[in-house]
Structures are given as C-alpha cells and as structure tokens.
Amino acid sequence: MSRNWWRNAVIYQIYPRSFVDSDGNGIGDLAGITSRMDYLAGLGVDAVWLSPFYPSPWADGGYDVADYRDVDPSLGTLEDFDRLVAAAHERDIRVLIDIVPNHTSDQHEWFRQALASPAGSPERDRYVFRDGKGHAGEHPPSNWESRFGGPAWTRLPDGQWYMHLFAKEQPDLNWDNPDVRAEFLDILRFWSRRGVDGFRIDVAAALVKDMSEPLRDVVGGEGTTGLDDLAANPDHPFLDRPEVHDVYREWNKVFHEFDPPRIGVAEAWVQNERRVRYTRTDELQQAFNFEFLRVRWDAPEYRRVVQESISGAKSVGTVATWVMSNHDVVRHVSALGLPAETDLRVWLSTHGTHPAPDLELGTRRARAAVLFTLGLPGSAYVYQGEELGLPEVADLPVEVLEDPKYERTNHKEKGRDGCRVPLPWTRDGVSAGFSTEPGWLPQPEGWGERSVEAQEGDEESMLELYRTALRLRREFAADESFEWEPTHNTGDVLAFRRADNILVLVNTGSEAVPLPVGEVVLSSIKLDGDTLPGNSAVWLRVG
Known part of the structure; x- marks a missing residue:
C-alpha cells in the first residue's frame, strides 16, 4: 500500500x-x-x-x-x-x-462526571466551564454564538455555564487539559x-x-x-x-x-x-x-x-x-x-x-x-x-x-x-x-x-x-502537473493542461465557444461540431 x-x-x-x-x-x-x-x-x-x-x-x-x-x-x-x-x-x-x-455528547461519561462534580473540579476542567456575568452570574460569560443559533453557553442549576459551539447537547472540551x-x-x-x-x-x-x-x-x-x-x-x-x-x-x-x-x-x-x-x-x-x-x-x-x-x-x-x-x-x-x-x-x-x-x-x-x-x-x-x-x-x-x-x-x-x-x-x-x-x-x-x-x-x-x-482519471492523476492554457483560459472558460497532454476545458458561460483541435477523451455533454456548448466541459488529448 x-x-x-x-x-x-x-x-x-x-x-x-x-x-x-x-x-x-x-x-x-x-x-x-x-x-x-x-x-x-x-x-x-x-x-x-x-x-x-x-x-x-x-x-x-x-x-x-x-x-x-x-x-x-x-x-x-x-x-x-x-x-x-x-x-x-x-x-x-x-x-x-x-x-x-x-x-x-452531554451523555458522555466525562460530562456526566463533570455535572456531578463541583465548580473548579478536575472533572469540570475537561470541559469549558465559566461563571457568568452580572450581579448573580445570570448573563453568559461572553457574547459567543452557537453555530446552530443562540448563545454558545448554557447555564446549569448550580449557576455555572458551559460552552457549546453547537447544540447544548454538545459541550466543548478543554484542549488545555x-x-x-x-x-x-x-x-x-x-x-x-x-x-x-x-x-x-x-x-x-x-x-x-x-x-x-x-x-x-x-x-x-x-x-x-x-x-x-x-x-x-x-x-x-x-x-x-x-x-x-x-x-x-x-x-x-x-x-x-x-x-x-x-x-x-x-x-x-x-x-x-x-x-x-x-x-x-x-x-x-x-x-x-x-x-x-x-x-x-x-x-x-x-x-x-x-x-x-x-x-x-x-x-x-x-x-x-x-x-x-x-x-x-x-x-x-x-x-x-x-x-x-x-x-x-x-x-x-x-x-x-x-x-x-x-x-x-x-x-x-x-x-x-x-x-x-x-x-x-x-x-x-x-x-x-x-x-x-x-x-x-x-x-x-x-x-x-x-x-x-x-x-x-x-x-x-x-x-x-x-x-x-x-x-x-x-x-x-x-x-x-x-x-x-x-x-x-x-x-x-x-x-x-x-x-x-x-x-x-x-x-x-x-x-x-x-x-x-x-476510470480515465487514473491515467493522469498520479502526475501532479498543472498549467493554465492561456489561449483558451479567458472569460467564462477555464482551460488547463494535465499530464499526457490532457486539456481540461470548462465553459461556465451560456454561449458556445470554439473547441480546440484534439481527441475528445470525455465530455459532459454530447458534442456536435467543433464548439463546446455553454455549461459543459470536455477532456481533450492535444498535441
């Protein structure tokens, strides 16, 4: 391997x-x-x-x-x-x-131990616990937001808050521990x-x-x-x-x-x-x-x-x-x-x-x-x-x-x-x-x-x-060569060369563009004539 x-x-x-x-x-x-x-x-x-x-x-x-x-x-x-x-x-x-x-998960054994342990304990130190702001710690420790919406903090009955960048069921670990x-x-x-x-x-x-x-x-x-x-x-x-x-x-x-x-x-x-x-x-x-x-x-x-x-x-x-x-x-x-x-x-x-x-x-x-x-x-x-x-x-x-x-x-x-x-x-x-x-x-x-x-x-x-x-990609994928093809790589067209003289041509526009001379190895759409239609791509073997 x-x-x-x-x-x-x-x-x-x-x-x-x-x-x-x-x-x-x-x-x-x-x-x-x-x-x-x-x-x-x-x-x-x-x-x-x-x-x-x-x-x-x-x-x-x-x-x-x-x-x-x-x-x-x-x-x-x-x-x-x-x-x-x-x-x-x-x-x-x-x-x-x-x-x-x-x-x-909040069901992980470590977090269960943390909930059963007091503030400042080694068990809680595996996660991110903090006291809150305000006179009675009633506000979250920071303005940090969860990626799922709402605060990135949830308060426990004992008054401390724990951090979760995602759902409240996903307490963040403390990587300083x-x-x-x-x-x-x-x-x-x-x-x-x-x-x-x-x-x-x-x-x-x-x-x-x-x-x-x-x-x-x-x-x-x-x-x-x-x-x-x-x-x-x-x-x-x-x-x-x-x-x-x-x-x-x-x-x-x-x-x-x-x-x-x-x-x-x-x-x-x-x-x-x-x-x-x-x-x-x-x-x-x-x-x-x-x-x-x-x-x-x-x-x-x-x-x-x-x-x-x-x-x-x-x-x-x-x-x-x-x-x-x-x-x-x-x-x-x-x-x-x-x-x-x-x-x-x-x-x-x-x-x-x-x-x-x-x-x-x-x-x-x-x-x-x-x-x-x-x-x-x-x-x-x-x-x-x-x-x-x-x-x-x-x-x-x-x-x-x-x-x-x-x-x-x-x-x-x-x-x-x-x-x-x-x-x-x-x-x-x-x-x-x-x-x-x-x-x-x-x-x-x-x-x-x-x-x-x-x-x-x-x-x-x-x-x-x-x-x-x-299947075809295996023929040239091992070679990490890459070179933009300046003649065609312009406007809505992406054009680059890979190994074995493979030219990749991608037309992101809506209008057809001239197709370079070469052997069609694979195309995303059935080609008819010497143009590459809009919103299509082709692999060509060129000289």
Whole structure:
C-alpha cells in the first residue's frame, strides 16, 4: 500500500444512516455499507470516509459522541466495523472515519462526571466551564454564538455555564487539559489498530480557545461561518488559534507509529493562507477547500481559488483537496440551478420554492463540474448520491426534521436534512432499495428514477459519467502537473493542461465557444461540431 496514496485519491463520503439499511429498521448501517463494497469498487473510488457511527443520542446526526471506541447499536457492532474494513481493503479501498474532538455528547461519561462534580473540579476542567456575568452570574460569560443559533453557553442549576459551539447537547472540551489530549491520542491508536487508514477531523480549527479573562467579544455572530468570522476577527478567541497546530503535531507523531502512516483531513472553514498551515509536513495531510465549494459557477472566481489553492498546497509540500458537496451543504445539483445571488439558507426556509431551482441547468452544470473537479491535480471528495445527480430535498415536512439548526434558530433555518435523505438503489420498493421499510427521512416522489438501477448501463446517466471519469482519471492523476492554457483560459472558460497532454476545458458561460483541435477523451455533454456548448466541459488529448 503506497504511503502517499492520498495525494491523488478520490474519497467517497458515506453518511451511514442514509446509505443502505441491512436489517429493515429504516436506518442505514455498517453491514449495509459492506454489502455495497463492490458498487464502490466499480465506481472507482480509492477510499471511503464514514461520517460518525459511534454511540450517540443523535442530537446532531451522530456528531454528539457518547463513546469514541464503539459502534451505535442502531448501526451495528465493532465486529461489523471490522468486516467493513476487511471488505474495503480486499478491494484496495482505504477507510477514513470521522473523529469529533471539539466536543462530546452531554451523555458522555466525562460530562456526566463533570455535572456531578463541583465548580473548579478536575472533572469540570475537561470541559469549558465559566461563571457568568452580572450581579448573580445570570448573563453568559461572553457574547459567543452557537453555530446552530443562540448563545454558545448554557447555564446549569448550580449557576455555572458551559460552552457549546453547537447544540447544548454538545459541550466543548478543554484542549488545555492534558487528559483531553491524551484521550484523543489513544482514540487515534484504537481505530488505527483496527485498520483505519485516516481520520476526517470535525471542526478542526476550533479545538483550542483563548479563555484568558476577560473573555473577548466576537464581532459577527449568529449565522456566520468560520470564513466570515475570521475576516472580522483575525485574532479570534476560539477559531484557528495558533496553538491548535500543536495538537496536530502531536497527532502526526501518532500517525507515523503505523505503516503506512495514517492521515488526517481537516474540516477547517478558513481562508487559503490559513488553511495550508494545517497541512505542513509535521501536521495533517489534507484540509477541505471550502472556498472552492462556495463558488457558484463563476469562472474568474474559480480561477482565483484554484490558483491560490494549488500554490498554497505546493508551498507546504502537499496537494490541494477539492469538494463540491457534503453532508452539511445544499447538494450542488440544486445550488448550481439557482441564481448565483441566492442565499441558500433563506432558500431552504421557503422549502426550495423561492426561487424554484432549474434542475435541468443544475444537472448540466454538475456534469461539467465532474470533469472540472476530477481534472484538477490533488485529491477529490465525492459525497454519496452526488454520482446519481441527486438534488436537495428542500421540501421535507417540518415534522420529520432532525437537524438541531431548525429549533435553535427558531425555525429560521431549515437545516441540513435535505442532503441526507436515504439513497435510492432500485426503481421500486417502499424506500427505493434503501431498506425494506420507509427510511428515517422520507424520499421524494420519483426518487427511484434517480436510482443506481435506473442509471446502470445508461451511457448518458450521471452514474456512468462518474464511472468513466474516475476510470480515465487514473491515467493522469498520479502526475501532479498543472498549467493554465492561456489561449483558451479567458472569460467564462477555464482551460488547463494535465499530464499526457490532457486539456481540461470548462465553459461556465451560456454561449458556445470554439473547441480546440484534439481527441475528445470525455465530455459532459454530447458534442456536435467543433464548439463546446455553454455549461459543459470536455477532456481533450492535444498535441
């Protein structure tokens, strides 16, 4: 197994509850993932990343972890996990798992101990507890906001407040505490010994906080992302602190206790110049490129982000990492079918009706995005169902919503459930082959016509486009060369060369452009003549 397999890997994100249900309870599970390992191998991915499967009260989709060394009974057992890893490795597919180090569940044994212990105790020091402001401590210790809306503090009956950047059921850990640091080093070793190849690190930029008194206020507040917060607060008290890199230097040493070394992937919503620090040679190997994800089909902006990302990665000896969708954002088939100025949070609150997305346009752009993203040097992440061209299910009835954002924002934000609807595998069936029962989130009418079964063997389907693109990508992906093609890289057209004289041409405009002379290797749309239509892409082999 190559030590640097991750540099050009395509990694497929699995949201376990929504992938395949093997036991008929309407919830996807680990055995279901194992049963579809041949599908993943046939798709052509190099690795899978599993979103959390740990024991959890599921207050936030499993990102509220009650036990970091076990499997939630609704998803299986440790033996099921071992079988999944073995099945993946038999097919030369690596396995990454989510690790959630910023916070635990309020049901975690440590937090139970903290609640049962007095203020100032060692048990409470594992978390972020503070006295409140005001005459009787009745006000939160700071103006810090939860990412799910409302204050980032909850008061206990004894008068102290605890910090939670997310839901109140997710108390933040204190990363200045040596017990916390030692615990996660042991967790990394536990899963690495079970064959895990790497870790996606949730909220990687927020672990270390500046808790020096008085706590500093944050400019911005509710509804902002890390990118926005850092622009207004360059010395942020709890995001992207310089001290967080000491944590990942410790983790890097643990990664290198194994052969091949395990890898770490940072979920860090920070600008490029700050993001690359997480991928220095003695820290992590990858960091998600959320600036790329946020671009809405705009060639000049893509050009800037791609150039800065590749240059930044090279400066620290790594490669860029590309992603178009994940379990936290509106699926890009829908996003790319909306006007660029659309606020997706507001759009979700209208159940996806104002405006209605042009799914034909969104699908056409998403097909071009496949060739664009997979044509770039570095690693690419694919979110489950992306290969089926699934749109966002924006009209889920409010009574089935599980995302805590919905309640925490007083129903202003609908949340992320619409991109987590269970996958369709067959045309027919009560849940389109996902389960023998209805899934934990309802699938929309006609979901089966977007299924694997419906697309299998159809050369014009999204599924077959992904399969072909992933197969062809292997021919030039190992070469990290990249060069803008100045003749065509202008205006609405993105044009760059890769190895073997592959020219990637992406037309983000609406008008057709001349097609350079060359052999068409793959196109996102059926070509007719010597032009590349708008909202399409092509791989050409040129002289």
